[in-house]
Amino acid sequence: MSVTVSLAERDAELRAFTHIAEPPPVDDAVPVGPLAGLPVAVKEIIDVAGMPVTYGSPLFADRVPDTDAEAVRRLKAAGAVIAGMTTTTPFACGTTTVTRNPHRLTHTPGGSSAGSGAAVGGGLVPVALASQSQASTLRPASYCGAWGYKPSHLRLPRAGMHLLSDTLDDLGLVAADLDVLEKVLAVLADDWRPEATPRTLRVGLVRLDDGDLPRPETLRALEELVQRLDGDGISFVRTDGLRDLDEQVDGSGLSCFDIFAGESATVLAEYVAAGEPDPRLREMVDHADPSRLVRALQHRAALVTAYRVATVAVDVLLTLSTTNPAPGGLESTGCRRMPATSSLLGVPALSAPWLTVDGLPQGVQLLGRPGGDERLVAAARALAAREEETR
Structure with a gap:
């Protein structure tokens, strides 16, 4: 065959x-x-x-x-x-x-x-x-x-x-x-230069937008993972800067959508006019508004500054990749808010398949500093080795 x-x-x-x-x-x-x-x-x-x-x-x-x-x-x-x-x-x-x-x-x-x-x-x-x-x-x-x-x-x-x-x-x-x-x-990637796996790692815990939506069993799985990973050179922190970031990031999923709709509306309107049947395209075209786009870009600029401040004292951020595991049905693709943060900020992010909730996979999200892709992958290697050891 x-x-x-x-x-x-x-x-x-x-x-x-x-x-x-x-x-x-x-x-x-x-x-x-x-x-x-x-x-x-x-x-x-x-x-x-x-x-x-x-x-x-x-x-x-x-x-x-x-x-x-x-x-x-x-x-x-x-x-x-x-x-x-x-x-x-x-x-x-x-x-x-x-x-x-x-x-x-x-x-x-x-x-x-x-x-x-x-x-x-x-x-x-x-x-x-x-x-x-x-x-x-x-x-x-x-x-x-x-x-x-x-x-x-x-x-x-x-x-x-x-x-x-x-x-x-x-x-x-x-x-x-x-x-x-x-x-x-x-x-x-141009000029990819792998970094050595770090011996010590300071991991910042964040919630991100819609971090209030995970079910108790999802949050419990994440907490148990953090407890397993903590130690042997890996420490988890929740600084004032990270708390401030979570407060400022609230509503950023809508800002991300405002930018996406605003910047894509001209092209999508042509597709809608040509007969594209998917209703989401019409929704995005109707949602697009120049004033919303300006405000969303301003929100993004403020968040970029807050993110840089919040990540000075940590090597990598950790949170859930999605609010919960995959929902039932094929009518939608699920909540986008938590993973949208990295796109809004332009920072590297990685989803690691380390959790199981209700018998389904649930990713853990790692976020790095802008341009720090190699460093993020190196941090992921250190955390992955620790996760395997403690599994």
Whole structure:
């Protein structure tokens, strides 16, 4: 049985892929490059030459690009093999997809990178390209039990992606483990310089926007994790600066949406006029308002300053990736507020699959300083080693 048929059969229930690539020709040549032979799935707002990239919309049902997005070009040059295209909500901002959660098929995988999250969380591929403007990488990673990465703004190449918001849009990654995540980051990011795993780590605890929504069992799982990780060079703190940040970040999810809607409205209005059926696009167009956009950008600027002040005395921040595990049903992709903070601030964030609540995965979110992507990954390695030791 061919690899393609096997992948198609495994995906029959999840429906994570919109297109599965033909397997590469079998020859005697040994794959070369740092990612030699690594299968990578690609969210279908990111161009792959010769594959259907429809942006999740019937308006572009026949679109097949001639050239690769820059991220795809770098992956191929490093020896990776493109496994196929994964589902997205329309234009990475629509309502939902047909994709199911690999850990409970009746629950959402999150979005908008639904297929990327489900494909990795379900074990179909070890890594997938995603994107994030609000919660589109961290949320599906959290819901599907995978590692998710949202970089510092513009740290990873965006050329060849469908973009809506210059302030918020970023390429993201969903990976099966931290090692493969960093290997791919080293290929995609310019001048990636891995940092040594720190011997000591000062971790700041934060709540972020909508941090009052987690259920008691979710908060209890996080508290138990913190208790396990505390010690052996890792200390957890809750400083006045972090408390102030949580107060100022309240309502930031709405500010993020105001920016997203305001900056995308012109493009989305064209799609709505052309007949795009997803109601979320009309909602965003109707919500867009220049005065709201100005106020949201001002709120963002104040938060960026508060974040820099609050993170001076810590190495990394820790909180939940999402308010709770994946909700039941496929009618929505879940709450976006907590993972949206990193996009609003332009800081690197990582979702680690360290919790289980009600039998479902629940991610733990780590946030770093702007531009500190390598340092965030190094901190994640230290915490991951401690988590494995104490499991």
